[in-house]
Amino acid sequence: MRAPAGLHELTALRLRKRLEKAMPEELAAHTGTPDVEDVPQGIMRHPDIMVIAEADMEGQGSFDPRALIAAVEVVSQSNPDNDWVSKLRDYPLLGVPVYAIFDPRTGTGAVLSEIHATPDGPRYAIRKDFVYGEDVTIGEWTISTDGLPLYA
Known part of the structure:
Protein backbone atom coordinates (compact mmCIF):
# COMPACT_ATOMS: atom_id res chain seq x y z
CA MET A 1 0.00 0.00 0.00
CA ARG A 2 1.23 3.48 -0.85
CA ALA A 3 1.77 6.18 1.72
CA PRO A 4 -0.65 9.13 1.57
CA ALA A 5 2.15 11.40 0.28
CA GLY A 6 2.51 9.09 -2.73
CA LEU A 7 -1.24 9.13 -3.31
CA HIS A 8 -1.20 12.92 -3.05
CA GLU A 9 1.43 13.10 -5.80
CA LEU A 10 -0.36 10.50 -7.93
CA THR A 11 -3.57 12.55 -7.73
CA ALA A 12 -1.72 15.72 -8.74
CA LEU A 13 -0.05 13.88 -11.63
CA ARG A 14 -3.34 12.49 -12.97
CA LEU A 15 -5.03 15.88 -12.67
CA ARG A 16 -2.14 17.65 -14.40
CA LYS A 17 -2.20 15.21 -17.32
CA ARG A 18 -5.98 15.47 -17.71
CA LEU A 19 -5.91 19.25 -17.62
CA GLU A 20 -3.07 19.53 -20.12
CA LYS A 21 -4.89 17.18 -22.49
CA ALA A 22 -7.96 19.45 -22.38
CA MET A 23 -6.21 22.85 -22.53
CA PRO A 24 -4.69 24.69 -25.48
CA GLU A 25 -0.97 24.08 -25.99
CA GLU A 26 0.06 27.58 -24.86
CA LEU A 27 -1.23 26.86 -21.35
CA ALA A 28 0.42 24.68 -18.73
CA ALA A 29 -0.80 22.75 -15.72
CA HIS A 30 2.43 23.46 -13.85
CA THR A 31 3.44 21.47 -10.76
CA GLY A 32 6.92 22.82 -10.12
CA THR A 33 8.48 25.93 -8.71
CA PRO A 34 8.39 28.88 -8.19
CA ASP A 35 5.72 29.93 -5.73
CA VAL A 36 3.10 32.58 -6.37
CA GLU A 37 3.56 35.66 -4.26
CA ASP A 38 1.84 38.95 -3.57
CA VAL A 39 4.47 41.00 -1.74
CA PRO A 40 2.14 43.86 -0.66
CA GLN A 41 -0.34 41.34 0.82
CA GLY A 42 2.51 39.36 2.39
CA ILE A 43 1.11 36.10 0.97
CA MET A 44 3.13 33.36 -0.70
CA ARG A 45 1.56 30.08 -1.79
CA HIS A 46 2.63 27.04 -3.77
CA PRO A 47 -0.38 25.39 -5.43
CA ASP A 48 -0.11 21.69 -6.26
CA ILE A 49 -1.06 22.65 -9.83
CA MET A 50 -1.04 26.12 -11.37
CA VAL A 51 -2.92 26.64 -14.61
CA ILE A 52 -0.94 29.40 -16.29
CA ALA A 53 0.06 30.60 -19.75
CA GLU A 54 3.58 29.55 -20.65
CA ALA A 55 4.32 33.19 -21.55
CA ASP A 56 3.52 34.19 -17.94
CA MET A 57 6.12 31.72 -16.67
CA GLU A 58 8.99 33.67 -18.23
CA GLY A 59 11.22 35.74 -15.99
CA GLN A 60 12.78 35.34 -12.59
CA GLY A 61 11.30 35.01 -9.13
CA SER A 62 7.82 34.11 -8.01
CA PHE A 63 4.89 34.04 -10.39
CA ASP A 64 2.39 36.88 -10.20
CA PRO A 65 -0.72 35.23 -8.70
CA ARG A 66 -2.95 37.35 -10.96
CA ALA A 67 -1.38 35.52 -13.93
CA LEU A 68 -2.84 32.21 -12.75
CA ILE A 69 -5.94 30.99 -14.52
CA ALA A 70 -6.60 28.49 -11.74
CA ALA A 71 -5.01 26.97 -8.65
CA VAL A 72 -5.61 23.28 -7.95
CA GLU A 73 -4.93 21.71 -4.58
CA VAL A 74 -4.95 18.08 -3.46
CA VAL A 75 -5.87 18.00 0.22
CA SER A 76 -3.15 16.76 2.50
CA GLN A 77 -4.18 14.05 4.93
CA SER A 78 -2.11 15.61 7.70
CA ASN A 79 -3.26 19.24 7.26
CA PRO A 80 -6.63 19.53 5.48
CA ASP A 81 -7.39 22.97 6.92
CA ASN A 82 -4.52 24.38 4.88
CA ASP A 83 -6.51 23.73 1.68
CA TRP A 84 -10.09 24.07 2.97
CA VAL A 85 -9.53 27.15 5.17
CA SER A 86 -6.23 29.01 4.69
CA LYS A 87 -5.95 28.71 0.91
CA LEU A 88 -9.68 29.24 0.49
CA ARG A 89 -9.08 32.62 2.18
CA ASP A 90 -5.78 33.45 0.44
CA TYR A 91 -6.44 32.60 -3.21
CA PRO A 92 -9.23 35.18 -3.70
CA LEU A 93 -7.03 37.74 -1.88
CA LEU A 94 -4.31 36.94 -4.42
CA ALA A 125 -19.12 33.65 -4.71
CA ILE A 126 -19.67 30.36 -6.54
CA ARG A 127 -18.92 26.90 -5.18
CA LYS A 128 -19.62 23.74 -7.15
CA ASP A 129 -19.15 20.56 -5.14
CA PHE A 130 -18.41 17.23 -6.77
CA VAL A 131 -17.73 13.61 -5.90
CA TYR A 132 -15.02 11.49 -7.47
CA GLY A 133 -16.38 9.73 -10.54
CA GLU A 134 -18.08 12.88 -11.85
CA ASP A 135 -16.69 15.18 -14.50
CA VAL A 136 -15.54 18.51 -13.09
CA THR A 137 -15.07 21.84 -14.86
CA ILE A 138 -12.08 23.95 -13.90
CA GLY A 139 -12.13 27.25 -15.74
CA GLU A 140 -13.07 26.37 -19.31
CA TRP A 141 -11.95 22.73 -19.18
CA THR A 142 -13.85 19.66 -18.09
CA ILE A 143 -11.94 16.63 -16.85
CA SER A 144 -12.86 13.27 -15.40
CA THR A 145 -12.33 12.43 -11.74
CA ASP A 146 -12.55 8.68 -12.42
CA GLY A 147 -9.63 6.69 -11.05
CA LEU A 148 -8.36 9.30 -8.62
CA PRO A 149 -6.92 7.55 -5.57
CA LEU A 150 -8.34 7.76 -2.08
CA TYR A 151 -6.43 7.81 1.18
CA ALA A 152 -7.49 4.52 2.73
Whole structure:
Protein backbone atom coordinates (compact mmCIF):
# COMPACT_ATOMS: atom_id res chain seq x y z
CA MET A 1 0.00 0.00 0.00
CA ARG A 2 1.23 3.48 -0.85
CA ALA A 3 1.77 6.18 1.72
CA PRO A 4 -0.65 9.13 1.57
CA ALA A 5 2.15 11.40 0.28
CA GLY A 6 2.51 9.09 -2.73
CA LEU A 7 -1.24 9.13 -3.31
CA HIS A 8 -1.20 12.92 -3.05
CA GLU A 9 1.43 13.10 -5.80
CA LEU A 10 -0.36 10.50 -7.93
CA THR A 11 -3.57 12.55 -7.73
CA ALA A 12 -1.72 15.72 -8.74
CA LEU A 13 -0.05 13.88 -11.63
CA ARG A 14 -3.34 12.49 -12.97
CA LEU A 15 -5.03 15.88 -12.67
CA ARG A 16 -2.14 17.65 -14.40
CA LYS A 17 -2.20 15.21 -17.32
CA ARG A 18 -5.98 15.47 -17.71
CA LEU A 19 -5.91 19.25 -17.62
CA GLU A 20 -3.07 19.53 -20.12
CA LYS A 21 -4.89 17.18 -22.49
CA ALA A 22 -7.96 19.45 -22.38
CA MET A 23 -6.21 22.85 -22.53
CA PRO A 24 -4.69 24.69 -25.48
CA GLU A 25 -0.97 24.08 -25.99
CA GLU A 26 0.06 27.58 -24.86
CA LEU A 27 -1.23 26.86 -21.35
CA ALA A 28 0.42 24.68 -18.73
CA ALA A 29 -0.80 22.75 -15.72
CA HIS A 30 2.43 23.46 -13.85
CA THR A 31 3.44 21.47 -10.76
CA GLY A 32 6.92 22.82 -10.12
CA THR A 33 8.48 25.93 -8.71
CA PRO A 34 8.39 28.88 -8.19
CA ASP A 35 5.72 29.93 -5.73
CA VAL A 36 3.10 32.58 -6.37
CA GLU A 37 3.56 35.66 -4.26
CA ASP A 38 1.84 38.95 -3.57
CA VAL A 39 4.47 41.00 -1.74
CA PRO A 40 2.14 43.86 -0.66
CA GLN A 41 -0.34 41.34 0.82
CA GLY A 42 2.51 39.36 2.39
CA ILE A 43 1.11 36.10 0.97
CA MET A 44 3.13 33.36 -0.70
CA ARG A 45 1.56 30.08 -1.79
CA HIS A 46 2.63 27.04 -3.77
CA PRO A 47 -0.38 25.39 -5.43
CA ASP A 48 -0.11 21.69 -6.26
CA ILE A 49 -1.06 22.65 -9.83
CA MET A 50 -1.04 26.12 -11.37
CA VAL A 51 -2.92 26.64 -14.61
CA ILE A 52 -0.94 29.40 -16.29
CA ALA A 53 0.06 30.60 -19.75
CA GLU A 54 3.58 29.55 -20.65
CA ALA A 55 4.32 33.19 -21.55
CA ASP A 56 3.52 34.19 -17.94
CA MET A 57 6.12 31.72 -16.67
CA GLU A 58 8.99 33.67 -18.23
CA GLY A 59 11.22 35.74 -15.99
CA GLN A 60 12.78 35.34 -12.59
CA GLY A 61 11.30 35.01 -9.13
CA SER A 62 7.82 34.11 -8.01
CA PHE A 63 4.89 34.04 -10.39
CA ASP A 64 2.39 36.88 -10.20
CA PRO A 65 -0.72 35.23 -8.70
CA ARG A 66 -2.95 37.35 -10.96
CA ALA A 67 -1.38 35.52 -13.93
CA LEU A 68 -2.84 32.21 -12.75
CA ILE A 69 -5.94 30.99 -14.52
CA ALA A 70 -6.60 28.49 -11.74
CA ALA A 71 -5.01 26.97 -8.65
CA VAL A 72 -5.61 23.28 -7.95
CA GLU A 73 -4.93 21.71 -4.58
CA VAL A 74 -4.95 18.08 -3.46
CA VAL A 75 -5.87 18.00 0.22
CA SER A 76 -3.15 16.76 2.50
CA GLN A 77 -4.18 14.05 4.93
CA SER A 78 -2.11 15.61 7.70
CA ASN A 79 -3.26 19.24 7.26
CA PRO A 80 -6.63 19.53 5.48
CA ASP A 81 -7.39 22.97 6.92
CA ASN A 82 -4.52 24.38 4.88
CA ASP A 83 -6.51 23.73 1.68
CA TRP A 84 -10.09 24.07 2.97
CA VAL A 85 -9.53 27.15 5.17
CA SER A 86 -6.23 29.01 4.69
CA LYS A 87 -5.95 28.71 0.91
CA LEU A 88 -9.68 29.24 0.49
CA ARG A 89 -9.08 32.62 2.18
CA ASP A 90 -5.78 33.45 0.44
CA TYR A 91 -6.44 32.60 -3.21
CA PRO A 92 -9.23 35.18 -3.70
CA LEU A 93 -7.03 37.74 -1.88
CA LEU A 94 -4.31 36.94 -4.42
CA GLY A 95 -6.75 37.35 -7.31
CA VAL A 96 -6.70 33.70 -8.44
CA PRO A 97 -10.00 33.45 -10.37
CA VAL A 98 -10.61 29.70 -9.95
CA TYR A 99 -9.66 27.45 -7.04
CA ALA A 100 -10.25 23.68 -7.30
CA ILE A 101 -9.88 21.40 -4.27
CA PHE A 102 -9.62 17.60 -4.56
CA ASP A 103 -9.96 15.74 -1.27
CA PRO A 104 -8.69 12.13 -1.35
CA ARG A 105 -9.81 11.66 2.27
CA THR A 106 -13.46 11.75 1.20
CA GLY A 107 -13.47 11.41 -2.60
CA THR A 108 -15.05 14.83 -2.92
CA GLY A 109 -14.05 18.31 -3.89
CA ALA A 110 -15.15 21.77 -4.91
CA VAL A 111 -14.46 24.32 -7.60
CA LEU A 112 -14.71 27.92 -6.46
CA SER A 113 -14.92 30.98 -8.69
CA GLU A 114 -16.28 34.52 -9.13
CA ILE A 115 -14.34 36.60 -6.62
CA HIS A 116 -16.46 39.26 -4.95
CA ALA A 117 -15.98 41.74 -2.12
CA THR A 118 -17.22 40.88 1.37
CA PRO A 119 -16.77 42.66 4.73
CA ASP A 120 -14.04 40.09 5.48
CA GLY A 121 -12.24 40.69 2.18
CA PRO A 122 -12.47 39.08 -1.25
CA ARG A 123 -14.13 35.66 -1.33
CA TYR A 124 -15.41 33.24 -3.95
CA ALA A 125 -19.12 33.65 -4.71
CA ILE A 126 -19.67 30.36 -6.54
CA ARG A 127 -18.92 26.90 -5.18
CA LYS A 128 -19.62 23.74 -7.15
CA ASP A 129 -19.15 20.56 -5.14
CA PHE A 130 -18.41 17.23 -6.77
CA VAL A 131 -17.73 13.61 -5.90
CA TYR A 132 -15.02 11.49 -7.47
CA GLY A 133 -16.38 9.73 -10.54
CA GLU A 134 -18.08 12.88 -11.85
CA ASP A 135 -16.69 15.18 -14.50
CA VAL A 136 -15.54 18.51 -13.09
CA THR A 137 -15.07 21.84 -14.86
CA ILE A 138 -12.08 23.95 -13.90
CA GLY A 139 -12.13 27.25 -15.74
CA GLU A 140 -13.07 26.37 -19.31
CA TRP A 141 -11.95 22.73 -19.18
CA THR A 142 -13.85 19.66 -18.09
CA ILE A 143 -11.94 16.63 -16.85
CA SER A 144 -12.86 13.27 -15.40
CA THR A 145 -12.33 12.43 -11.74
CA ASP A 146 -12.55 8.68 -12.42
CA GLY A 147 -9.63 6.69 -11.05
CA LEU A 148 -8.36 9.30 -8.62
CA PRO A 149 -6.92 7.55 -5.57
CA LEU A 150 -8.34 7.76 -2.08
CA TYR A 151 -6.43 7.81 1.18
CA ALA A 152 -7.49 4.52 2.73
